[in-house]
Amino acid sequence: MTKVKICGLMEEAHVKAADQADAIGFVFAPSKRQVSIERASELAKYAPVDIEKIGVFVNASLEEIEKAVEKVPLTMVQLHGDEPDSLVEAIDVPVIQAFSIRSKEDVSRLKKSVADYVLVDAPGTAHRGGSGNVFDWTLLEGSGIDPSRLIVAGGLTAENVRSAIGQTKPFMVDVSSGVETDGKKDSVKIQKFIQQAKGDLMEQAIEKVGFFGKYGGQFVPETLMKAVKELEDAYTEAKQDPEFSKEYHHYLKEYVGREQPLTFAKRLTEAWGGPKIYLKREDLNHTGAHKINNAIGQALLAMRMGKRKIVAETGAGQHGVATATVCALFDLECVIFMGEEDIKRQQLNVFRMKLLGARVESVTKGSSTLKDAVNEALRYWVTNVEDTHYLIGSALGPHPFPTMVRDFQSVIGEETKRQILEHEGRLPDVVLACIGGGSNAIGMFYPFLQDEAVKLIGVEAAGEGADSERHAATMTKGTEGVLHGAFMKLLQDDAGQVQEAHSISAGLDYPGVGPEHAYLADIGRVEYKAITDEEALKAVITFSRLEGIIPALESAHAIAEAEKQAKEMASDELLVICVSGRGDKDMATYADRLGELA
Amino acid sequence: MNRLADLKKSGRKAFVAYIMAGDGGLERLSEQVKFLQDAGVTAIEIGIPFSDPVADGAIIEAAGNRALKEGITLQKVLDELASWTFEVKVPLIIMTYLNPVVKFGIERFAKECKRAGVSGTIIPDLPYEHRDLVQGAVRQEGIALIQLVTLTTTEQRMEAILQEAEGFVYAVTVTGITGARDHLAEEVRDFMKRVRSKSSVPVYAGFGISKVQHVDMLRDDVDGFIVGSAIVQAFHDNKIEELTPLIDAVTAPSSV
Numbered sequence: 001m002t003k004v005k006i007c008g009l010m011e012e013a014h015v016k017a018a019d020q021a022d023a024i025g026f027v028f029a030p031s032k033r034q035v036s037i038e039r040a041s042e043l044a045k046y047a048p049v050d051i052e053k054i055g056v057f058v059n060a061s062l063e064e065i066e067k068a069v070e071k072v073p074l075t076m077v078q079l080h081g082d083e084p085d086s087l088v089e090a091i092d093v094p095v096i097q098a099f100s101i102r103s104k105e106d107v108s109r110l111k112k113s114v115a116d117y118v119l120v121d122a123p124g125t126a127h128r129g130g131s132g133n134v135f136d137w138t139l140l141e142g143s144g145i146d147p148s149r150l151i152v153a154g155g156l157t158a159e160n161v162r163s164a165i166g167q168t169k170p171f172m173v174d175v176s177s178g179v180e181t182d183g184k185k186d187s188v189k190i191q192k193f194i195q196q197a198k199g200d201l202m203e204q205a206i207e208k209v210g211f212f213g214k215y216g217g218q219f220v221p222e223t224l225m226k227a228v229k230e231l232e233d234a235y236t237e238a239k240q241d242p243e244f245s246k247e248y249h250h251y252l253k254e255y256v257g258r259e260q261p262l263t264f265a266k267r268l269t270e271a272w273g274g275p276k277i278y279l280k281r282e283d284l285n286h287t288g289a290h291k292i293n294n295a296i297g298q299a300l301l302a303m304r305m306g307k308r309k310i311v312a313e314t315g316a317g318q319h320g321v322a323t324a325t326v327c328a329l330f331d332l333e334c335v336i337f338m339g340e341e342d343i344k345r346q347q348l349n350v351f352r353m354k355l356l357g358a359r360v361e362s363v364t365k366g367s368s369t370l371k372d373a374v375n376e377a378l379r380y381w382v383t384n385v386e387d388t389h390y391l392i393g394s395a396l397g398p399h400p401f402p403t404m405v406r407d408f409q410s411v412i413g414e415e416t417k418r419q420i421l422e423h424e425g426r427l428p429d430v431v432l433a434c435i436g437g438g439s440n441a442i443g444m445f446y447p448f449l450q451d452e453a454v455k456l457i458g459v460e461a462a463g464e465g466a467d468s469e470r471h472a473a474t475m476t477k478g479t480e481g482v483l484h485g486a487f488m489k490l491l492q493d494d495a496g497q498v499q500e501a502h503s504i505s506a507g508l509d510y511p512g513v514g515p516e517h518a519y520l521a522d523i524g525r526v527e528y529k530a531i532t533d534e535e536a537l538k539a540v541i542t543f544s545r546l547e548g549i550i551p552a553l554e555s556a557h558a559i560a561e562a563e564k565q566a567k568e569m570a571s572d573e574l575l576v577i578c579v580s581g582r583g584d585k586d587m588a589t590y591a592d593r594l595g596e597l598a
Numbered sequence: 599m600n601r602l603a604d605l606k607k608s609g610r611k612a613f614v615a616y617i618m619a620g621d622g623g624l625e626r627l628s629e630q631v632k633f634l635q636d637a638g639v640t641a642i643e644i645g646i647p648f649s650d651p652v653a654d655g656a657i658i659e660a661a662g663n664r665a666l667k668e669g670i671t672l673q674k675v676l677d678e679l680a681s682w683t684f685e686v687k688v689p690l691i692i693m694t695y696l697n698p699v700v701k702f703g704i705e706r707f708a709k710e711c712k713r714a715g716v717s718g719t720i721i722p723d724l725p726y727e728h729r730d731l732v733q734g735a736v737r738q739e740g741i742a743l744i745q746l747v748t749l750t751t752t753e754q755r756m757e758a759i760l761q762e763a764e765g766f767v768y769a770v771t772v773t774g775i776t777g778a779r780d781h782l783a784e785e786v787r788d789f790m791k792r793v794r795s796k797s798s799v800p801v802y803a804g805f806g807i808s809k810v811q812h813v814d815m816l817r818d819d820v821d822g823f824i825v826g827s828a829i830v831q832a833f834h835d836n837k838i839e840e841l842t843p844l845i846d847a848v849t850a851p852s853s854v
């Protein structure tokens with residue numbers, strides 16, 4: 001298996017974060033990552049004993065190199081200058097000689113190296129020793145270089161390391177800037193990179209594109225593979241096109257009504273007696289929930305791909321309404337699959353979709369809820385794949401959907417981050433969002449992932465109790481499995497049959513949570529809590545009466561958990577709740593369940 | 599599975615029957631297999647029910663739900679196969695979605711398949727890209743991982759898939775899900791020709807095959823046919839003998 005080197009370490013925390021790597025590198029040559037021999041020796045104490053410690057030099061003397069080898073101590077030496085073969089041969093420990101590769105000629109030069117290993121990198125800029133530019137791996141094709149001597153560097157990231165390994169099958173991959181944020185090493189990125197590069201059994205087996213750790217993938221029938229790949233290509237291309245981003249933001253502003261306020265909840269803050277509470281107001285979006293952020297983005301992408309027919313599933317009907325809305329706006333044909341049970345509890349949204357010109361297909365299979373609607377939407381897509389785009393409504397499904405939906409929803413977290421800095425001059429202590437498939441939560445959390453001091457909490461539905469038979473608490477109770485195109489967390493029985501979920505909230509009534517959340521749970525970056533139907537209903541009353549905002553049932557789960565968190569927090573702390581939607585669609589349920597109040 | 603290659607050499611067409619294990623009770627499975635092998639089928643796909651069979655149409659989904667109600671699991675089916683004492687004369691192939699296999703344990707799945715006398719497996723939601731998840735384990739036990747190609751499979755991809763194909767190639771005749779259909783599109787014939795010209799293993803057409811007329815249309819361009827929904831429905835309706843003419847139409851030697 002290809003080994004992993006994390007290079008340019010300067011701090012203990014990052015050395016520790018790299019403890020699963022095979023090698024770490026200290027840069028002794030002039031560079032923004034330069035360390036002294038003393039510092040490297042100090043840092044090396046935090047590394048596992050069996051990890052290779054590699055010193056990076058540019059045209060240093062044998063004396064200097066030997067001193068570092070002895071003092072740190074180093075187990076390998078990496079040379080980035082014009083060192084003569086005699087020097088290379090004089091060094092006692094194994095030597096890596098680095099080459100900047102621009103052309104095939106450079107490739108033939110490195111074949112002549114007398115070093116034990118050769119490292120290939122993209123050409124540097126100011127200083128020698130690697131630039132972070134992406135190296136054109138195809139230059140190595142057919143070069144005849146022995147892969148067991150080859151170390152690949154240059155522009156590697158957690159996202160591309162898998163394909164670099166796939167293309168070059170090197171002895172080791174070497175990363176530095178690819179695991180940094182704003183020029184500093186980033187522990188989360190280091191770990192993600194190692195995990196992507198090495199992987200466990202599940203991961204080794206699979207081409208890594210579209211995975212979060214071991215979760216994700218493209219587990220769909222062969223008929224859909226072409227469409228999924230086309231979508232992947234189209235999205236990758238669109239993502240890099242500033243025009244696409246401009247268009248998307250144009251509609252968010254002019255049509256959806258963004259940006260949405262981050263409202264200070266004064267009465268809630270007083271009532272809970274803890275931290276300052278802020279509300280991210282996705283309820284104010286056109287159509288009443290966050291779902292439209294994603295629907296706009298995907299519809300624009302579908303049109304870019306020349307597809308003018310849309311199929312979607314919906315649970316609460318919010319995604320269905322959002323999809324029907326953008327289809328009306330852009331004159332696209334629209335079919336929405338919705339479970340019969342959900343049709344009953346979300347009558348208003350069904351009518352809205354029809355009024356908007358969508359065809360609503362009732363699904364009577366299984367539990368007649370969201371999972372079954374996704375099954376039918378997928379079947380419809382398989383059958384109509386050549387001209388139809390599947391506009392999935394949550395951070396679920398085969399790659400690229402979970403990534404794409406996250407990106408389109410990240411506007412939530414990006415705005416929130418900017419706004420809290422404006423209001424408070426600092427980041428929040430806790431951020432909460434409800435979890436159905438996980439789209440509003442991942443959109444809220446993603447921009448905060450690197451800010452380790454910000455505690456992120458996803459709130460799923462415990463239905464009648466996470467220990468009862470009737471709940472949707474996948475992160476709390478679920479196990480790993482494959483559903484709807486992705487390896488993720490599921491509610492399933494011992495035989496691998498997916499179980500029915502239960503929640504009073506149609507939007508949370510799904511027995512899976514998207515792959516990125518499964519990964520974030522595993523690495524401990526996000527905590528997941530579960531709130532019961534009763535707790536959510538209580539939160540609806542509190543929230544309505546204290547803030548004059550009637551929340552969606554889904555969002556009420558986040559609010560209920562926020563109250564619990566607030567009780568444990570101090571008054572100088574900050575807590576943000578993502579109010580993913582407003583309660584209009586739930587009025588019948590509220591009238592029914594909270595009738596005695598009226 | 600070598601038998602399939604031999605059959606191809608002899609010029610005879612293969613008939614692969616799909617049944618849903620446990621539809622009508624697990625005790626029916628042995629009768630069904632006996633009936634089919636006596637009727638002259640070439641191989642039998644044993645379907646494992648799954649809660650979310652997105653590649654399947656209404657007939658197979660309903661059969662799966664009936665089987666699930668009977669409490670059928672992958673383990674029970676494999677135990678049942680392993681317990682048979684009568685002579686199984688045709689290759690058995692397990693057709694299952696990926697999740698029950700993942701839950702069961704992939705290596706354990708391979709070993710238990712071997713113990714149960716299974717020769718191959720088809721996993722419709724395990725695309726070529728992710729085949730390594732299962733292929734190593736099943737190969738070790740001598741079990742073929744059957745690959746699918748479809749009308750939407752791009753040229754390049756098809757070549758890659760065919761290069762690794764073992765047992766036979768499952769060539770899907772429709773852009774869609776399983777289920778009986780009246781007509782097959784004309785383009786299907788060209789597709790089959792293309793697949794066959796590139797494949798070193800036999801090419802079998804499946805999805806929607808339910809009529810002698812489908813067989814007549816494609817017989818010169820394929821090495822065999824896979825019939826699922828029609829058989830599942832016939833067993834469910836206790837009218838399996840009505841399918842004998844279809845089996846005969848495929849397997850009759852005269853039609854070479």
Ligand SMILES: Cc1ncc(COP(=O)(O)O)c(C=O)c1O
Binds near residue numbers: 316318393435
């Ligand atoms: C208002 C609202 N919030 C949250 C959700 C849950 O979805 P997700 O987890 O994808 O944000 C839904 C789904 O329908 C919703 O309508």
